[in-house]
């Protein structure tokens with residue numbers, strides 16, 4: 001594989017990247033000059049800003065999106081003896097988090113055109129689970145789209161399942177139901193919604209994540225599990241003799257732990273960056289939507305060889321990924337050849353995702369299950385560059401490069 005030409009005046013375009021502006025930098029520097037590096041006011045401010053940005057009632061910020069998923073499962077009391085439905089097309093973390101609380105995974109197939117698990121796929125997984133005690137379902141809002149969360153919620157309530165949305169791709173996404181418009185994060189059709197603020201995601205805190213919920217008790221449990229299971233809340237203290245001084249006041253050093261938790265806290269530095277980035281969220285979402293619309297126009301002549309993801313009805317995505325579906329065989333090439341040729345011409349790409357049930361760990365544990373939708377989708381998918389500072393001219397360059405690679409000489 002050749003390295004990108006260092007003398008080219010065209011910058012290399014990764015599939016995703018952060019954008020950090022001077023206001024973001026100033027916000028982080030001011031935390032460094034202050035009294036709190038962690039567990040300080042910038043964390044509370046970020047949680048408040050997240051509630052305002054997503055319509056969440058409560059938001060709990062934590063160290064990353066994987067921690068957010070883990071905390072959500074802990075707070076939902078999902079554990080050994082339970083099973084959880086997870087779509088085959090996701091990042092490892094969704095399934096791993098459920099395994100790490102001791103739950104088993106029932107993988108669900110996906111729609112090959114949108115990459116989404118629909119309610120019917122969750123229902124089929126539930127039927128396949130047989131006598132297992134299915135306790136939850138974790139829809140993944142792939143690429144930033146969400147497929148009818150209200151339909152999944154009605155399936156979940158029929159069977160008494162908890163819904164934990166993996167919205168790591170979908171900060172800023174909205175969707176429509178008969179009742180009106182909903183924001184992802186409002187948790188209108190879920191118990192909890194998880195986000196990631198990794199640099200490739202819609203906004204970044206370097207590493208970071210959050211859980212949104214409408215339920216004050218769940219928010220309280222999430223906060224405790226985030227910090228070793230500790231509480232100083234007088235109402236929650238159970239050991240009166242240790243907790244209280246003779247005059248009845250709570251002892252100033254006293255804390256209690258009812259269930260072991262973790263250190264999944266996030267620093268004030270990270271939260272200051274997050275709050276600053278969130279101020280741009282509406283603008284970032286506008287840019288991403290415009291770029292995806294431009295891709296769609298520019299890609300149209302390449303159909304049916306190359307097609308974008310199918311648009312999910314009723315969803316207005318913030319678009320984390322620009323995925324195209326390519327019929328590599330019909331183009332007389334392979335995905336590896338295309339990725340290598342794009343890279344040589346300064347265009348990064350990625351595959352989202354290798355179906356998680358195909359990972360050796362899950363294959364050993366659950367055997368080979370047929371996921372025709374996930375398999376068909378995986379054969380075609382390729383993620384092209386999409387990030388805030390990408391220009392329309394660069395979108396043209398990406399698509400022109402892809403077209404020339406697909407029509408180029410074969411060996």
Ligand SMILES: *Cc1c(COP(=O)(O)O)cnc(C)c1O
Pocket residue numbers: 064065066067090091093094140166168169196197198208209
């Ligand atoms: C990024 C991501 C995660 C994990 O988030 P981290 O912050 O990297 O831990 C989980 N699920 C999905 C779908 C993701 O894209």
